[in-house]
Amino acid sequence: MATELQDFLEVIQQVDTFERFQEATVGLRDLLNITHVVYHWVNSVGERFGAGTYSSEWVDRYLEKDYLRMDPVLFGCFQRFTPVNWKQLDWSSKAAKAFFRDALDHGVGNQGYTIPLRGPNGQFALLTLSHNATDDQWERFITRYERDLMIVAHEFNKKALSFDAPGDVQSGPTLSPRETAAITLIAKGFSRGQAAAEMRISEHTLRVYIESARHKLGAMNTTHAVARALSLGLIII
Amino acid sequence: MLRYIYGQDLCHFPLLRDTMFRDRADQFKRRLGWDVHVNAAGEEHDEYDEINPLYVIWQKPDGTHGGSMRFLPTTGNTMVNDHFLFLTDGVRIESPFIWECTRFCLAPGADRQVTAALTLGAGEIMEEFHLKHFVGVFDPRMERIYSLMGLKPDVLGRSGEGREAVGVGLWEMHEEVFAPTLEKAGIDRETSKRWFRDAFDHPYVEDQRAIA
Numbered sequence: 346m347a348t349e350l351q352d353f354l355e356v357i358q359q360v361d362t363f364e365r366f367q368e369a370t371v372g373l374r375d376l377l378n379i380t381h382v383v384y385h386w387v388n389s390v391g392e393r394f395g396a397g398t399y400s401s402e403w404v405d406r407y408l409e410k411d412y413l414r415m416d417p418v419l420f421g422c423f424q425r426f427t428p429v430n431w432k433q434l435d436w437s438s439k440a441a442k443a444f445f446r447d448a449l450d451h452g453v454g455n456q457g458y459t460i461p462l463r464g465p466n467g468q469f470a471l472l473t474l475s476h477n478a479t480d481d482q483w484e485r486f487i488t489r490y491e492r493d494l495m496i497v498a499h500e501f502n503k504k505a506l507s508f509d510a511p512g513d514v515q516s517g518p519t520l521s522p523r524e525t526a527a528i529t530l531i532a533k534g535f536s537r538g539q540a541a542a543e544m545r546i547s548e549h550t551l552r553v554y555i556e557s558a559r560h561k562l563g564a565m566n567t568t569h570a571v572a573r574a575l576s577l578g579l580i581i582i
Numbered sequence: 583m584l585r586y587i588y589g590q591d592l593c594h595f596p597l598l599r600d601t602m603f604r605d606r607a608d609q610f611k612r613r614l615g616w617d618v619h620v621n622a623a624g625e626e627h628d629e630y631d632e633i634n635p636l637y638v639i640w641q642k643p644d645g646t647h648g649g650s651m652r653f654l655p656t657t658g659n660t661m662v663n664d665h666f667l668f669l670t671d672g673v674r675i676e677s678p679f680i681w682e683c684t685r686f687c688l689a690p691g692a693d694r695q696v697t698a699a700l701t702l703g704a705g706e707i708m709e710e711f712h713l714k715h716f717v718g719v720f721d722p723r724m725e726r727i728y729s730l731m732g733l734k735p736d737v738l739g740r741s742g743e744g745r746e747a748v749g750v751g752l753w754e755m756h757e758e759v760f761a762p763t764l765e766k767a768g769i770d771r772e773t774s775k776r777w778f779r780d781a782f783d784h785p786y787v788e789d790q791r792a793i794a
Contacts, residue, residue, distance in 0.1 A: 424588075
């Protein structure tokens, strides 16, 4: 599954239209074998956008009933940055219970997990997964994928940010000289200790540079980051 | 007890909130002489308090602030990336697994136990959210505190002298640091985990009209 998710990151990275963004949510749903995947973001001027696999009946219903005003998922995640299992949210009110039943009737699933994300300058987004499963099954699913999903969510978000700023030429990720140096040394087969000594920095600092580069490159791990940097021509060995 | 509270939920803890911002004024303005803004109510706030950070706060039995720190993910706006790039060799440190920790504050008279409790809170955050590192703006006093806690802070760059001295540094909470930290704080792990769950299960809901 690690390889599949790694390949999936590349699918997101190649998204260039809204339709393909939509297809990517379908792709993630099928890859994880769950009921739904929805990605939804608010740009820095407060406009909302969404892409996902919910049925159009549910999307229409949601808007018609104005669930935006009471959806516990939205309230539990809005402007935050820590993921939630829907079970953790407050569903105690009558309105919330009715909403949950309605969502069930529309095939959303009885379990959900939402990752709120924060980009620069007030940009905000949510990646939501939903499924039909027991509490135990859903918790196991979350434990297995939570780290990977955080990476996937940020890859979706980079696309959302690039759609928000169409004027910017999307030349792909860029690394600072220190990040480039760190990834180059790792690519050459240096151990972390050797690379840190070579750069005259501590191993801890080196690990931070590598992690920061991994995020910018949209990679699953260090090995993948090195491969991405090479294929993008950001490093030469 | 340890509280984990988002900025938008501080309104549910008015005494804790007000004493925290007053203690911050006392520490950063009066005792350390930093160039920070203190309002008419004697409270220190900055622009990062406005973007809904996550606070870890030690609450004393009387409900007031005993100590606190403030966290933000480095994918959004942070002090280090907005103002201190010259201390990080120009590296914009950015990852959902690296959070910025700033405004480490102790109430007057707070002892080593409070420092240990806050360290523990940071450790729980690190473990529960799979974080790899914390990055922060340090003064020499903070470096000493982190070192005393066994966190081996790593300073990337420094500038200024004496009172003006600041650095950007990294730290992380290793598994082996939990046991001595729990001992210093006088807290067992089970209690610490319960405080964490209490905070993140059924989070407080903002006034719904405000965001709809």
